[in-house]
Amino acid sequence: MATDLAANERMARLMEHGFCIIENVADERLLNRTRACVDKALAEVDPERLATSKSPGSLIDSNDYPELADLIGNPRALAELDRMGLKDIKFWKAVIISKPPGGPRLYWHQDCLMWQDPRAYSDRPPMIFLMYYLEDTTRWNGCLRLLPGTHRYRHILHDMGEAHTREINRIDDPDDPRFRDYPGEVDVPVRAGDVVVGYARMFHSAHTNHSGEKRTVITIWFHPFFSDLQEPTQSWIHESMHRQHADWPQDALAKIEPMNRNRTPDRRLRWPRSVDPG
Numbered sequence: 001m002a003t004d005l006a007a008n009e010r011m012a013r014l015m016e017h018g019f020c021i022i023e024n025v026a027d028e029r030l031l032n033r034t035r036a037c038v039d040k041a042l043a044e045v046d047p048e049r050l051a052t053s054k055s056p057g058s059l060i061d062s063n064d065y066p067e068l069a070d071l072i073g074n075p076r077a078l079a080e081l082d083r084m085g086l087k088d089i090k091f092w093k094a095v096i097i098s099k100p101p102g103g104p105r106l107y108w109h110q111d112c113l114m115w116q117d118p119r120a121y122s123d124r125p126p127m128i129f130l131m132y133y134l135e136d137t138t139r140w141n142g143c144l145r146l147l148p149g150t151h152r153y154r155h156i157l158h159d160m161g162e163a164h165t166r167e168i169n170r171i172d173d174p175d176d177p178r179f180r181d182y183p184g185e186v187d188v189p190v191r192a193g194d195v196v197v198g199y200a201r202m203f204h205s206a207h208t209n210h211s212g213e214k215r216t217v218i219t220i221w222f223h224p225f226f227s228d229l230q231e232p233t234q235s236w237i238h239e240s241m242h243r244q245h246a247d248w249p250q251d252a253l254a255k256i257e258p259m260n261r262n263r264t265p266d267r268r269l270r271w272p273r274s275v276d277p278g
């Protein structure tokens with residue numbers, strides 16, 4: 001596997017800085033298939049809807065795109081998460097975020113949807129993101145920006161409003177402080193084929209795309225240690241995932257939520273007393 005860091009070192013980075021990068025986990029074939037899906041999705045989206053999400057870029061949910069199953073269930077990335085100790089991972093949803101040429105800055109926000117769950121305040125992340133960029137990214141074409149440490153500590157941004165409201169998506173107020181620079185922020189340029197793994201509760205944003213080409217990221221959210229989340233949190237994730245992907249064919253669903261079938265009972269299925277009185 002083409003990775004430079006040992007899994008435990010990568011996990012230590014994730015815990016300390018809130019993110020880590022797994023290099024070269026999506027090959028050209030997988031990237032090209034995903035790019036074809038993005039082109040199809042962009043051709044189908046209503047241009048008026050795109051105008052409502054000027055700051056992020058296209059926000060197209062995975063609902064109608066089972067072609068994304070191969071990237072979501074990418075065994076190389078999931079195996080590395082497993083080696084890092086992130087077990088019992090459950091998929092929630094993915095989104096296609098394509099920033100057109102000239103697409104403006106994304107505002108600072110965090111994605112955690114379960115702050116009511118005690119796990120949101122612990123070292124066991126209730127929600128992580130995997131971000132696959134389909135082009136090499138730099139500050140010039142709108143790479144990711146992160147505020148390391150905000151996965152553990154409060155920041156003034158926590159009191160500046162929720163992510164993805166209509167007003168901020170449309171950039172009604174370009175002077176909104178969520179568009180500003182903040183001390184400690186870092187740029188995260190990557191190569192197409194790498195994946196950025198981050199705590200969903202960490203503040204993140206993206207630079208303006210000054211290039212003449214679109215810049216696309218597929219963000220995928222997973223919930224590690226799923227069975228250890230509070231029951232209402234688990235049911236919400238489960239219901240939302242299945243509702244949104246209800247139209248996906250079985251073979252695509254199997255890639256994102258593999259269940260090991262087993263038709264053979266083990267010793268827990270006991271003989272009747274008449275056969276085995278012990």
Ligand SMILES: O=C(O)CCC(=O)C(=O)O
Binds near residue numbers: 106144204206217
């Ligand atoms: O467009 C980007 O680079 C960041 C995407 C993002 O913020 C998100 O998916 O929550």
